[in-house]
Amino acid sequence: MTPTVTADTARRMQDFVAYWGTLKGDEKGESQVFLDRLFQAFGHAGYKEAGAELEYRVAKQGGGKRFADLVWRPRVLIEMKKRGEGLANHYQQAFDYWLRLVPDRPRYAVLCNFDELWVYDFGVQLDEPMDRVRIGELPERYAVLNFLFPQEREPLFGNNRVDVAREAADSVARVLNSVIARGEDRARAQRFLLQCVMAMFAEDFELIPRGFFTELVGDARQGKGSSYDLFGGLFRQMNTPERARGGRFAPIPYFNGGLFRVVDPIELTRDELHLLHRAALEHNWAKIQPQIFGVLFQSSMGKADRHARGAHYTSEADIMRVVLPTVVTPFQTRIDAAGTQKELRGLLDELAAFQVLDPACGSGNFLYVAYRELRRLEARALLRLRDLSAPGTPLPPTRVSIRQMHGLEYDPFGAELAKVTLTLAKELAIREMQGLLGNTGLDFDQPLPLDNLDDRIVQGDALFTPWPRVNAVIGNPPFQSKNKLQREMGPAYVRKLRAAYPDVPGRADYCVYWIRRAHDHLQDGQRAGLVGTNTIRQNDSRVGGLDHVTAHGGTLTDAVGTQVWSGDAAVHVSIVNWVRGPQPGPKHLSWQVGDRQGSPWQSVEVPVINAALSAGTDVTAAQRLTTNARSGACYQGQTHGHKGFLLSGLEVGQMMRDPKARPFLHPYLTADEMIGNQGSTPERWVVDLNGADDLFSAMNAGTAFERLKREVEPEMRAKAEEEREKTGSERGPRQAHYQRWWKHWRGRGELIEKIASLPRYVACGQVTKRPIFEFVSSGIRPNAALIVFPLADDYSFGILQSSAHWEWLKARGSTLTERFRYTSDTVFDSFPWPQSATPEQVRAVAGAAVALRGLRNEVMKRQGWSLRDLYRTLDTPGKNPLRDAQERLDAAVRAAYGMPAGADVLAFLLALNARLAAAEGRGEAIVGPGLPAGLNAADFTAADAVRPLG
Template identity: 80%
Template sequence: MTIPGTPLPIRNSMESFVAYWRTLRGDEKGESQVFLDRLFQAFGHAGYKEAGAELEFRVAKQGGGKKFADLLWRPRVLIEMKKRGEKLANHYQQAFDYWVKLVPDRPQYVLLCNFDEIWVYDFNLQLDEPMDKLRLDELPDRYTILNFLFPQEQEPLFGNNRVDVTREAADSVAKVLNSVIKRGEERPRAQRFLLQCVMAMFAEDFELIPRGFFTTLADEARQGKGSSYDLFGGLFRQMNDPTPARGGRFQGIPYFNGGLFSIVDPIDLNKEELHFLHLAALENNWAKIQPQIFGVLFQSSMGSKERHALGAHYTSEADIMRVVLPTIVTPFQNRIEAAKTQAELHAIMNELSKFRVLDPACGSGNFLYVAYRELKRLEAQAILKLRSIAAPGTRIPSPQVSVKQIYGLEFDSFGVELAKVTLTLAKELAIRELKELLGDTGLDFDHPLPLDNLDDNIIEGDALFTSWPRVDAIIGNPPFQSKNKLQREMGAAYVKKLRAAYPEMPGRADYCVYWIRKAHQHLAEGQRAGLVGTNTIRQNDSRVGGLDYVVQNGGTITNAVSSQVWSGDAAVHVSIVNWVKGQQDGPKHLSWQVGDQRESPWQSADLPVINAALSAGTDVTGAKSLKANAQSGACYQGQTHGHKGFLLEGLEAGQMLKDAKARPFVHPYLTADEMIGNYGSHPERWVIDLNDADDVFSAMNAGKAFERLKQKVEPEMKAKADEEREKGGSDKGPRQSHYQKWWKHWRGRGELIGKISSLPRYVACGQVTKRPIFEFVSSEIRPNAALIAFPLGDDYSFGILQSSMHWEWLKARGSTLTERFRYTSDTVFDSFPWPQAPTPEQVRAVASAAVELRALRNRVMKAQGWSLRDLYRTLDTPGKNPLRDAQEKLDAAVRAAYSMKANEDVLTFLLALNGQLADAEAKGKAIVGPGLPAGLNPADYTTTDAVRPLGAGSA
């Protein structure tokens, strides 16, 4: 067999490399580079340089300075070399830190090598454990682990994918749990019993009870040789009994304690349930399963409706480390690396032994598990360094970091029990790892049994209405719940209570923002926090309530992810923010993902300051609303009909329009998806609009239009009003009030309709959009709420709105939905400064370029049969593009109208102009607002093209 892409026999090449490797001493500084070069040659390259790899690649260090990655070959692999005999487990944090910062084209795989062993990581899949380990002398037989090193990349064949193993085990246990609940057992009882079974499976594979003991009991029950009620009940009672059994089946079972077995109420499982439980015990080595199983089990056992309501989400370990690393690990790690004396190291170890961590929305305890594990590893690093500088015979202190330093709050009672079990496993795993790292050198290690009682550490309760314990760091992933859904999901009474408890919080802030604010208030000077939130935490009211509060009250954002695709089940983009209460010198690291796929590329920047908008560009969060814009009546959201009964398909509309009474109230109705996604941008439906009818008498004048609404809309409006009343709403509740005029849209936008009715056309864009696409729409068409409508009919105004200047302002000032941008009138339009003194020639140039752009779009779409979406997608393809050229011509004309220099930063310029105009308005001076400048004849700058409706009557 030959190396892919070369004539070289694979085995011969690998054996030659192994023969060369045996000649090396394993000196990190003297031999790493030649080792790496020969490794690349073994896989069919002329050498690392010819393959395109780089040695000693500079990576920024948090807090300032640089580190050097031994080899980087984008986008395949990062390799970090250590001297022979070095324990590789001590260095994965360093490799992960490098990996996080290596954007764009972050390598998929990371190798740690100490000349004798290679550990292979895929941090996107699992962080703590390598995907596989390879001894160098095994290379001729196991080179497939490193398949990605060949010139023609191949899929590596790993033997330690613990994620897959964990999911299989979780699936088996979840099947039992869901089956037991489905057949009528109470959920809390079933959950507690299955958690006891899971702990027993871990215990037998950790050999805390005899190996195979639980598996044997499950097999006996499965074969009918005993009931699970008796067999498991007896085991669990003995695990909770401090008095050892003097004989019988459970002799030798140790005392566990810890709270989990304090209530033993076994369940008699049926044959199918016993089959899956036995399968889970028999086919899985639970000592090798990731504790994230509990997160999976947690979600598997909750109904989908409940999971959404509580905002429960699974977090990948790589995302957890984006919080734990900068908030807990790096500050201590920097101090350990800088320590020169035994006294400094003793002080660090003492501080570590008292360092307390809180997750105020801990779920199944995944963040807490990682935090505890990393504290233990930091302690091991300090001990190893102390041992290296201490004189022979010096007494080295034993590890003291305890799981009792870890605290959590969780709303769900099952989550509380899961978190306790997760931390119990963290303790046992940490003990084993420390023994491996530190060796048997007389240190006194902790003992796994009896289990620590964590009832005072992990507390059930709503974190926003529960006192938080005093701690040194706060981490976690608070519930995701948008402001728009909060009342619907949590109930009006809860929202009222929340507003009363946090009156200073903006009413439109997302739910997770409350955790940011409370966390900062809870921190003492010098303490740190790291939280995951929806990416709206950097925008508008959510930013004001959270991150603005942090930076305005002594906080410094040290490390953040502006936006990334969420690793869990929720279809959202998230932000991750880490901060310290106080000052921190040196550069701050900001990264962000570009795209809406989990595999989308990353970018990053090291900045002197990370602003509350988590933006690498100019911070425009301080821009002010301009009265000339806000009072112009030039920007509105479209209509929200509120019920599908208001909408008509083409044939229905054709019939309705035959009724003379109904005809004036039936209008073409355009959505953003239709405007951008349909050929010709035509609307597909029609809408009944009786919003001018203030009483039922005038509404009834609409003939068949009213009759349709009476049949289709009124019954449901009544049902919703009744439901609101039954839930305790006041007589003036929104749905009850709306029912008094049920024939009207939920939001009819009467002022907007009045404005556009006086014009032949208006400008529109999608309220949520991925690309800058504006279009003229005929005023006979009603805009849906998914459109932002600008009652401006001239080509100059269109040109300003379609310009890249306006688009950059929209991206910086609007909110986001996944990777798309949301146009918000109060933050985007009201603050956007329009050109103040353009000459008639400059206005003409903008208008002409706008007309040319639209003409080009229409020609191409007609020739190709494309929609606007199809056309604008061509901009994603490199190369000359007439659409790009037309947009650049328009941008140049708009820059000239602003008197903006060609290389001047758009946001910096617009922010400065916004400030000047706000100051002028504050002094009572008039400024130029939206629209065609005064003194110009609109007819000279207005053409007639626009989206127009198709005729009614077509299907």
């Protein structure tokens, strides 16, 4: 039953408050009894009975353990401090604990100093607690801690600043998009609205009189002046060093010559003024974090621009996964270990000189967080210095400056946003430092005039712009795949990129260039932390980036192998932090398991993080085996290239009446149909004239040719002409294809010839999340979404369907979200087949394979299931006949390999790959894919296969 407000609940809360009044607030002596009584107040017999644990061990970066006061998975982490302790100084500790508490990471984190509870939801909002509750308020406000009840319900928070920020950003973005939609220049509109946003921050920070800008908007709405005149007058005065001698703008101080250097106001409509007035009136902009500009930046970009440049907003929790290990932890460790004033003063000097670069800074969110954390480190060092100094000893002034932050940004508006983000960060930091340091007698920075950051935030393409010398490089480079780079950036840009970075493989993702350049820019002891698509740990992208890092003096210190991206992009990402030079001690590697926000996490401490960002055996060094590559046993299916090649069942029935067309019509199977349809049957047919080398031959196909001429040829012609106009060349790929427009884009003639000589072939989805292989009748044409193995025997099927092959696929293939992509060059060409399997072992594998398929077919027929339905049952715990059949197959395959019991599969296969590559290098023959020589294929070839209907 869901907890409700009852007299019993109120009584327990009052009893807890009464008990609390008897405590002294001793962190060591009273924390545990305080926590036990808190759990009793929420209806438990105690913390232990609820399933919570005290003094929970948490791995510490660099080695060792720390102890969280209470962990109740997956609900809450509670960290206790002594009475009177400032909780703002400890949120980072709580975040670090939270980050490493995987799997079943608690959703909430609570800091408590016996008088006050600060409640965080780090997945939503990092820097600010979702709410603060004094212990004495619990009888009225316990709903903030609703997650502590035996039956959990959503807490009622009063400080969700992320939602407020998004609402505020949405209001401004709607004004901006409205102005652009009615014809105003985008750059002009962006600058003007950004000046309006700064004015709203300024009035709520009281840098200008409170409510001043809101009154101007109200006057414009009521017709007491035009927004063009009123806003223009304000912005010009904000850019004038001398105060106005009179008039309405006399109270306005000088800001700087940066954001307000160009004042070009826009006359707003009544509806636009209404939206802006609401944004100014309904939100306290002094409480809105500058990360709002990330939302504003993304919403203000045209969709084409955002997609082409791969721009995506990064959550603060993900930013901290970079800033914490790259900037914070190295300093924090030294500050906490410092035992003398000299050491601390030296660290303060280092903090004041520490320079940070984000070479794809967007709206400046990474730089904002890095600056904020440097200021907090400075406060931590000053407080330690005070503790080590004689009473009354003056402390050195605060010196960390936003001018230590450097950024490069391709989009001009993004660069301007980054400058504003940092200028606001300075004001927020001043206020926070005053709260953290209290009455220390320190002088703090003056907020005005704002720093001019034109020489710190530079607009330009970071891959072709000089980088400043810094101590750390952080950021989130553009998400742009290798496949879309040329189409969206243009051939000329790609040629320029390849010429500038010739050592990066051409098939590497765009973000790899940032990894490469960042590492080459670092000097010994300097660090970098970057977010990238999760392909950076695979194949050519890994070779161009992380392999280069580790081969040239880099040590990966902290990494996320893969996680669901927290932004709008439907991708999985990796996060890597490294130092140029050695780094002693264990390294922290984590990864998310699943394809949704909130999927569980795993984490390990390892002595070395490999370039594959994998906790298992690193098989990136596996070599291509010539025998496999030349075997002709692995292909991608056909790419038809135009929907006009595809036929529905009704269309096929009509066209089959034409004897000339009939030989060129074939059932056409996709991966989704093979895995998702009952019986794995194809739904469509394909016209295949790939054997026709000239127009006359193609015309012999009768109505099949006529269909292609009607449906395909006009679009092929248009694409060829478009390419000619765009490139100015007569030799583009689409122009060449137009000379054989009746053929598929990739007809795979060699594959079709091979399967034509077989009764059936093995296929799997090119992209898949589960190990599902199936036999397909050779009368069916395979689509490009299938990987095809022209092998008809059950032994070969058994090897491919085995867990050994699946583990190799996962380790050597690339990924798309949480799904794995089968790549013939990296997976199949390097996969070592058993070298000395006996006939009995071959029969055992084949028999287990036949039994597995027989079970699958029987269950699917009985239940009306597809292969996808069947394999999803493996996600549910419990005895499962399919799992048992797979285990019997795996045991037979291990025996064929001669793999010892309990052996690490990947380690065994990697060692075998190395031996076989060495043997080939000596000119020796090895056993490649397929049934071993000397065995009769007919004895190992059953009849089952996917067949077309009818």
